[in-house]
Amino acid sequence: MSRVSTYLNFMGNTEEAFEFYRTVFGTDYIGDIVRMGDMADGPDAPPLPEAEQRLVGHVELPILAGHVLMATDMLESMGHQLAIGNNVTINLEPDTRAEADRLYAALSDGGSDATGLQEMPWGYWGCCLDRFGIRWMFNCAEAR
Secondary structure (H helix, E strand, O other), X not given: OOEEEEEEEEOOOHHHHHHHHXXXXXXXXXXXXXXXXXXXXXXXXXXXXXXXXXXXXXXEEEOOOOOEEEEEXXXXXXXXXXXXXXXXXXXXXXXXXXXXXXXHHHHHOOOEOOOOOEEEOOEEEEEEEOOOOOEEEEEEOOOO
């Protein structure tokens, strides 16, 4: 089933922010908090410093009317810097790859910072900044 959620980036305090949001909305996490150290490193990625291994790699929290907040910590060791424009992303989870392709093509047209859609361990993924400066993420779990 298609879903839209909001994806937030933090600079090392995702868990603190989400504990706060959890008390505000009176809800609980969907699944476990995934730590950076629990995620597989890319083939050319240097190992994470120990201090970053406990940071949040992914967390999901339902808030109101079925809407879900998701988040991750950005990594200083990878040169990440938090700024207006990369702190909030609208995450689209279409049912099919064809719909993901259609939405990605339309929203990335005239935009920038486009990754293309590609296979990732969790599914078909991509990200772009549209021509109005809004960041969109695409995640589709449909099997090839």
